[in-house]
Amino acid sequence: xxxxxxxxxxxxxxxxxxxxxxxxxxxxxxxxxxxxxxxxxxxxxxxxxxxxxxxxxxxxxxxxxxxxxxxxxxxxxxxxxxxxxxxxxxxxxxxxxxxxxxxxxxxxxxxxxxxxxxxxxxxxxxxxxxxxxxxxxxxxxxxxxxxxxxxxxxxxxxxxxxxxxxxxxxxxxxxxxxxxxxxxxxxxxxxxxxxxxxxxxxxxxxxxxxxxxxxxxxxxxxxxxxxxxxxxxxxxxxxxxxxxxxxxxxxxxxxxxxxxxxxxxxxxxxxxxxxxxxxxxxxxxxxxxxxxxxxxxxxxxxxxxxxxxxxxxxxxxxxxxxxxxxxxxxxxxxxxxxxxxxxxxxxxxxxxxxxxxxxxxxxxxxxxxxxxxxxxxxxxxxxxxxxxxxxxxxxxxxxxxxxxxxxxxxxxxxxxxxxxxxxxxxxxxxxxxxxxxxxxxxxxxxxxxxxxxxxxxxxxxxxxxxxxxxxxxxxxx
Numbered sequence: 001x002x003x004x005x006x007x008x009x010x011x012x013x014x015x016x017x018x019x020x021x022x023x024x025x026x027x028x029x030x031x032x033x034x035x036x037x038x039x040x041x042x043x044x045x046x047x048x049x050x051x052x053x054x055x056x057x058x059x060x061x062x063x064x065x066x067x068x069x070x071x072x073x074x075x076x077x078x079x080x081x082x083x084x085x086x087x088x089x090x091x092x093x094x095x096x097x098x099x100x101x102x103x104x105x106x107x108x109x110x111x112x113x114x115x116x117x118x119x120x121x122x123x124x125x126x127x128x129x130x131x132x133x134x135x136x137x138x139x140x141x142x143x144x145x146x147x148x149x150x151x152x153x154x155x156x157x158x159x160x161x162x163x164x165x166x167x168x169x170x171x172x173x174x175x176x177x178x179x180x181x182x183x184x185x186x187x188x189x190x191x192x193x194x195x196x197x198x199x200x201x202x203x204x205x206x207x208x209x210x211x212x213x214x215x216x217x218x219x220x221x222x223x224x225x226x227x228x229x230x231x232x233x234x235x236x237x238x239x240x241x242x243x244x245x246x247x248x249x250x251x252x253x254x255x256x257x258x259x260x261x262x263x264x265x266x267x268x269x270x271x272x273x274x275x276x277x278x279x280x281x282x283x284x285x286x287x288x289x290x291x292x293x294x295x296x297x298x299x300x301x302x303x304x305x306x307x308x309x310x311x312x313x314x315x316x317x318x319x320x321x322x323x324x325x326x327x328x329x330x331x332x333x334x335x336x337x338x339x340x341x342x343x344x345x346x347x348x349x350x351x352x353x354x355x356x357x358x359x360x361x362x363x364x365x366x367x368x369x370x371x372x373x374x375x376x377x378x379x380x381x382x383x384x385x386x387x388x389x390x391x392x393x394x395x396x397x398x399x400x401x402x403x404x405x406x407x408x409x410x411x412x413x414x415x416x417x418x419x420x421x422x423x424x425x426x427x428x429x430x431x432x433x434x435x436x437x438x439x440x441x442x443x444x445x446x447x448x449x450x451x452x453x454x455x456x457x458x459x460x461x462x463x464x465x466x467x468x469x470x471x472x473x474x475x476x477x
Contacts, residue, residue, distance in 0.1 A: 007113050014113050015159065017166045024172055026465045033173035033180065036164045040181050043074040043160060048153055050146030052137030063298050065447050068178075068185040074157040078185075079178045081126055081158060082165065084295045085119040086178075091383055116162060123158030126302070127151045133306040174461045175454075183454040186447040190247060193239040193442045200238065204231075211239040239442055246439035247448065254432060254452035257282060262417055265403035266395070275403060282428060284421040287453040288380045289373040290429050290446050296372070297346055304343045305336075348437035348444070355438060362438070370430040377426025381418065388414045 007014075024032075051072060064071065069078030092098040093111065101107045131147045132139065139147050165177030196210035205221070208214040215232040222228035233241045260282035267275045304321030311317050321343030323336050338344035345364045349355040355362040381387050392411040394400075401407045429449060436445025443451070 005110060007110055007117065011113055014116055015163060017163060017170050019170050020172060029173050029465065033168060036168055036173060036177055037180060037184055039160065039164060043157055044070040046074045047072055048074065048076065048150055050142060050149045052142055063301060065186055065189045065443050066294050066450065067298060068181040074153060077123060077126055077154055077158060079161060079181055080298055081123040082119045082161060083178060083291065084299060085115060085122050087292055087295055089115045089118065119162060120158060124155050127154035129306055133309050174465065175458050179454040179457065183451050186443045186451045190443045194244055202238065207238065209238060211241050211244045215241055243440045243442050246436065246441040247443065250432065250436040250441050250445060250448045251452060254449055257428065258452065258456055266400050267403050269399040269401060280417045280421050282421060283425045283453065284418065285377045285380050285425060287450050289376040289426040290433060290449055292376040292380065293369065293372045294446055300346065301343055352438065352440065366434050369434050370427050373426040373430035374423050377422045381422040388418050391418065
């Protein structure tokens with residue numbers, strides 16, 4: 001008996017969104033997508049009940065933008081548990097460690113149920129560890145009742161995210177809920193850092209947090225206009241125009257590289273003369289390499305910080321991460337940053353000056369990101385059903401062959417492009433991420449790349465739905 005078949009008795013207790021009985025109209029999909037986004041935004045602004053109001057350091061401050069997380073709210077965990085669970089289950093199934101036949105309807109239902117159940121358990125475990133590790137204050141001071149209530153709130157928020165993601169993926173909306181929440185959170189961060197009206201006392205006087213508003217404010221209040229421009233371009237600890245320009249540049253590069261692809265001429269054996277192009281994109285695995293790399297780093301951060309809080313003087317713990325409060329302040333919150341160990345070397349340099357002071361850190365981060373993205377890209381190709389063997393089987397089942405070649409040559413021709421596109425695409429994704437981090441782009445290089453690829457995926461889904469709707473209208477006419 002397969003392992004996932006053990007879930008059959010508890011299948012009825014696992015929350016599920018039923019598939020639509022008929023095709024959902026395009027306008028209704030837009031409505032459901034917007035509603036799901038609004039629910040996420042509202043939850044991101046509802047504070048957790050029972051946490052201490054005292055400000056404590058935040059070890060995950062630079063990861064939150066990528067994980068759609070907002071500290072101290074119902075969305076504290078963001079999409080991290082669901083994203084980690086989804087990647088792990090896909091890898092286990094693709095590597096045949098978990099015996100599941102995705103062509104079987106029963107196995108697909110059980111696999112989806114297993115994925116949701118594991119996701120909820122991971123959410124519960126992470127919420128419990130957050131409370132126990134002192135993220136919201138000492139358990140003895142907040143009380144056992146409040147501690148249980150915080151865990152319950154975070155778990156319930158995880159259920160909401162799971163249901164919203166399933167709602168969109170079942171066909172009621174467009175794309176994936178997780179992708180939608182990540183893109184919206186990163187976009188919100190970039191817009192806020194550019195136009196935030198919040199004022200902060202920097203020691204040189206009161207300044208706006210938003211880079212654009214700060215520029216106009218400095219031009220008005222500073223008598224030396226050249227000095228005002230210099231401050232607006234290079235001010236420390238707050239977003240500046242250089243960060244904004246780097247963000248726009250990386251956005252343009254990502255959009256430009258999305259169009260890099262090789263078009264293979266194929267034809268159908270079912271209909272003579274039916275020829276088309278099969279694209280193999282440079283970003284063959286889309287944003288999966290950087291998502292897997294982000295999930296790995298976020299979990300490393302979480303475990304390292306948790307162990308460090310329990311035994312800060314242990315040499316073994318410091319090997320994974322040595323943490324210290326940062327002297328840089330963002331608003332009124334002082335962040336905790338890794339200053340040693342593995343967690344330090346897999347995180348990007350905070351500033352260009354920090355990169356020059358510790359070039360080994362910058363070099364290690366570069367090599368780690370490029371290597372991890374390349375390995376994850378190749379691995380994901382093999383386990384996600386997009387390898388040379390899987391694509392060739394798909395061609396064979398649909399009687400598609402390469403133009404000018406025999407059917408037996410399909411796998412050989414695909415083998416010239418797919419492995420290279422997967423590895424090279426992963427390296428390019430990693431390189432864009434590193435360059436953006438070195439340039440200080442707002443939202444981080446990972447966040448920008450995720451946003452661009454997710455927007456492209458939603459655009460393709462939008463165009464596909466729109467084309468189907470227009471085709472249906474033309475048939476009715």
